[in-house]
Structures are given as structure tokens and as C-alpha cells.
Amino acid sequence: MNIKILSRNSHLYSTQRLIEAAKKRGHHVEVMDPLKCDLVIEKRKPSIFYKGKVITDTDAVIPRIGASVTFYGTAVVRQFEMMGVFTTTESQALVRSRDKLRSLQVLSRARLGLPKTVFTNYSKDVGEVIKHVGGAPLIIKLLEGTQGLGVVLAETKNAAESVIEAFNGLQARVIVQEFIKEAGGADIRALIVDGHVVGAMKRQGKEGEFRSNLHRGGTASVIELTDDEENAAIKAAKSMGLGVAGVDMLQSSRGPLILEVNSSPGLEGIEAATGKDIAKSIIRYIERNV
Template identity: 55%
Template sequence: MFDKVIVGSEEWCSFPGLGIPAIKARVDSGAKTSALHAININPFLKDGESWVKFDINPIQNNTKTIIHCEAPLIDKRIVKSSSGYREKRYVIKANLQVGDTMWEVEVTLTNRDSMGFRMLLGREAMSGRLLVDPEQKYLLGQPTTEKLKEYYSTNDEPKKGLRIGLLASNPELYSNRRIMEAGELRGHEMHFLNLKYCYMKLDAETPEIHYRGGRVLNDFDAIIPRIRPSMTFYGCALTRHFEALKVYSLNSAAAISQSRDKLFSLQLLLNSGIDIPTTGFANSPLDTNDLIKMVGGSPLIVKLLEGTQGKGVVLAETKKAAESVINAFKSLNANILVQEFIKEANGKDIRCFVIDGKVVASIQREALPGEFRANIHLGGTASVIKATPEEKRIAIKATKAMGLKVAGVDIIRSSKGPLLLEVNSSPGLEGIEGATNKDIAGEMILAIEKNFKI
């Protein structure tokens, strides 16, 4: 027992291997695990092993001082905070120094902006090494203000690159990781902004966007919205607020909103002279027979207006099946589209990736044998294909009709010529980058740079 170091309820410590020379910790024997403040948390592979990189503001209420860290990733765990909030966190191992003693500890990474300390030292890390005197503080000393300035001095170099926020939900998603990497490779300061952690202050004089813990996000140059369908309403509201703060958005909130409205988007496309599969829409189930006849009879496709990326899509192979499906949806007061089935497409479609008015890549997607396809892509294989001039023209025209800068445009080849199926405002990158070996994420960053004439 007498070999243990006595510490107070608050102590200064350091993580030499992470490049953190001083950080104030709350010593809490009531907490099982230790936690370190971290933002912009991104997993990556290094020599075939899982690592994670993250940024830390080591001094409370100081967001200008940033340390860029990376460490081997050892685990992901669900951790329950003192407020009862359950969160999946990345876990790393790092050497912790407290006074003259240094040992390896496990630390979870989380945003601690709302907490009073950037570091929480839990009992697992203290076991066998420390004793806590809760009435005391800084028994092992604390750095002076001058020492902290020396530790975290900056060279006041002129700003290089842009401050770009990726507004999304899942930092582990391939597309999001690639965009973060592409921005960093081009010298920009990239921040992953989880939609759920953002909130807004609506005020005529001082409108603001805050991040969990109260960090103000008004100082971004640009944002890249990648909003999952279930978060469309809130994600577009946040994007509009960024736009009101004069932050450039790669895709505007208005463009995202109308591209997510199936019926409205089809009407916009038709008004622009773009052909689509014949589609019907009705509110009353009394007109089911004429609705089926309108799109050429069975087989036909029934799509929920609220459905996305293949969800809420039914292939009705017979007239009787079509009547049953349509009436079932209508009985639930669900809005649906009825669309002709393009049999000759044979389970294939073309995805054209459009950035800033140019088709930068295109692939053909084909369903696996026996897989259900209903004029949409549900999976399968992807291969490089050269889109025809007409298909490129349609893709570019459709993207402009939606008001989007970046879009994945899905086209199906029919006996009537190419028909447009859907315009996706948050297209995935994995399939198209994997098939074409093109740096699509880098092209997205270039589109932002053009707006700033970098």
C-alpha cells in the first residue's frame, strides 16, 4: 500500500506517446473506465492494423489549441455516462504519466466539451498504483500559465486550406472516411460533425450552431452534407442554418429536400424534359384499376413515397397482386407511386456520379442471380462502363434540375432509350471508387476549392 502514489480529486497528467504534455484530469474512483476528450475521431488502417486518429483540445474552453493524435485501436465498447446516456466509444491504450509514475492504461475516446475536465481517470487505470485523497487537489503539482503556454505555443502561421465540416451520422462509413482523408490530404482542416450533436440558436442578430457541450460552429468555411434519409428534416434544417451563416454548402438544403421528395423530384425532372419510366400517383383507392392501366398494366412497381434506396418497393407481377398491394398501402394512408416495370433492363442500371456539372465516373450495377430488382439498385456487382453521351447529358441535366452540385444519378436502359430512375443527393463512394479506382472524394473537395478559388 505504501508503494502507491497519493493523488487528489483533481490532478495534472500527460500522455507522452500522444504528444499531450499536460492535461487536467478528474480522478474518479466511482467511474470504472477512463475517458479522454476527443473530436474528429476517425478509424483507419495502418500496416494492416486498426488505428484511430483524433483531435483534442487539451485545455478546457480553448478550441484554438489542437493536438492531432493517433493510436492503435483495441476495442469499441458501449459506455454508460453518469447521466445515463449510452454511447459506443473507441478504446485505445496509451502511456499515462502522473507525477513521476508512468504506466499503460486503456482510455475511451469521447467528446467531453460539456464536462469540466478533458480527462477522466477511472478506477481500472488507478488500481494497484494510486490512492485518492478526495479532500485534496493537485498533490503532484500543476503547471503555471507560462508553462502551459510553452507546452501549447503556436507559431501563428498563416492559415492554410479551409475549415470544412462533414455533416453526417456515421464516421465509420466508407464514404465519410474517404471524404475526411481526401480533405486532409489536400491540406484542409476537416471536422466530422455528427448531426445528432448539433443544435441551433435562431436569433436575428446572433444566429449560431452549437455542438454537444456548447462549442460554437460558426467559423467553418464549408460543409459537406451527407444526410441519411431518416435525418432529412433535421439535417436540412441544420444545412439551411449554416447557409444563413454564409457557410458554403456543397449541396444546398433546398436541393437536398426536393431530391428526397420522390413525387416532386419526378415532376421537376419531367419539367426539364427528362424521360422517366411511366409513373402514376393517386390518392383514392377507387381508381386502382385505371392507375394500373395508366402505367401499362402488370408487372409493375409500387413505391412508397417515404421509402428510400430500395426500401418500400414492391414488384407486383400480376394485376391481382398489384390491386392487393396498392389497396393495402392505401388502407394505411400511405402515399405511393405506381411505375412501369422495365423488363428489358434485365436487372441492370447505370450510376453516373456527377460533380460540379461533370460526370466524373460511371458504373453498371447488376443484380446477383435470383436477386429481386424493381427498376432500382439493391446490390450485386459493379463494373466500369462508359456512359453514352445521351446518358451523360441526362445525368448532368437531372443534377442541375435538382439544384445539386454532387449527385449519384441512376439511369436504366430501355427500348425507349435511357430513362432516369433517381437522383441521390448523398451517393455512396465505395462501389464507384472500388470499380473505377478514381478518387471521387478528392473530386468533391476540389469542387469546394473552386468555390473559394484555391
């Protein structure tokens, strides 16, 4: 098969692993920078030009679209779909997953456990917002934040009011969430491929850090999910329409709580923690569908 990986950096670990896994299974693979694709839209003959050459004979694409290029990257994925090419992440699912508020609404509709969350249109009644999530401590997240950036733990009511008012003053949209103390600064990342958990790890924030992101200095270890956690992760990916997804969860006294569903999950941390060949699972997913 001819497989295209949509990635801005061919040297990234995840991109390299996907190239390696595809070649091992006898496929031809090429990395394309989605921002260098020109889309030609016409009746019955949508096409893509890359570096001046028309793209033909593509069987599948693996989108590795960064958050900063979601708009154009999604347009490229959509164009491949119009050309009848299989994609491991559909364009609509990609758009849905990048909108944190919409994602939470979709997950809520699927009756999945979530931390209590409040979103307002720059409400001046900050005290009421804090009250809705059960008071301080609480978490404040920028809607556009990634990899733990734009996430604040407000430990007191005064601190929460100050931070929310500051973001409101900057017209930066935020969501306010309850703080799950029993999670102890840790979360779970489950990697879903084609409706199955192919790997899971527990990420623990460094001492004094409530964010567990590996990019923020957190550590990862392999974990065996409970039935509830596995079912929640699979259901979350399915509700978002994602064939490949990283589902982040908190362990709480009321069961697993979904934090986020990532449409371009990194492979380095989870492959290192679990020792599993996640890239191979993604290539096999393509083989089953093309």
C-alpha cells in the same frame, strides 16, 4: 480551409474517404453529428453550437444527411448557409431530392426521360391506375423507401391490385411505375460533381432480383456512358439544383430513363467499380467555390 462533414457516423466509408481526401489536400476537417447541433436564430447573427461550443471559422460543409434525419439535418445545412458557409448540397436541393414525387415532377418539367408514373390519393379505382402505366408487370414504390426497401414488382394484374390495395389500406403513399423489361434488372449510377460526370457504374441485380441496389446483393462494374446518358445525368442533377449527386438511370428502348437523383450518394461502390477518387473530386469542388 476548415471543412465540416455533417454525418451521424464518422466510421462510414464515404465519411472516412472525404476526411482522407480533405487532409491529403491540406485542409482541416471535422465530422459533426447534425442531430447534436443547436441552432441559435437571431437578427444578423445566426449561429450553431456543437457539444456546447459555438462553431466559427467554417469555410465549407459537406452534408451526408440520412433520409431518416432529413428535417433536422436540412435545418442545420440551412443555418450554415445563413452564416455564409459554402455547402456542397444546398438545403433546398436536399429537401427537393428527398421528396420522390416532387423530384419526378421537377425532372419531367426539365423534359427528361422517365418511366411512366402514377400517383393518386389512395384511389379506389386501382384498375385504372394499373391501366395508366400500361398494365402488369409494374413497379410499386413507397414514397419513403430507400436502398430498394419498399419497392415491389407486381408481375400480374391481380398481384398489383392486391399490393396497391394493401398499401392504401395502411395509408402508405405509393407511386406506381411501368416496368422496363429491357433493362434486365440493371441500372446505371452516374456520380455528378459540379456539373460533370466523375464516375459511372452499371449495377446488376442478383439472379431473380429486379432491384439492382448494392445493398440488396447487386454487383457493380464500370461503364462508359453514351452521350445521351451523360447529358441526361448532368441535366438531372442541374434541374434538382445539386452540385453533388448520384443519378440512377435505366437503359431502355426509348433512351435513358431517370429513376432517382440521390443527394447523398455513397462512394464505396462507385470508387470500387471505377477505381476513381470521387472523394478528391468533391474536395476540389469545394476549393473552386470557396
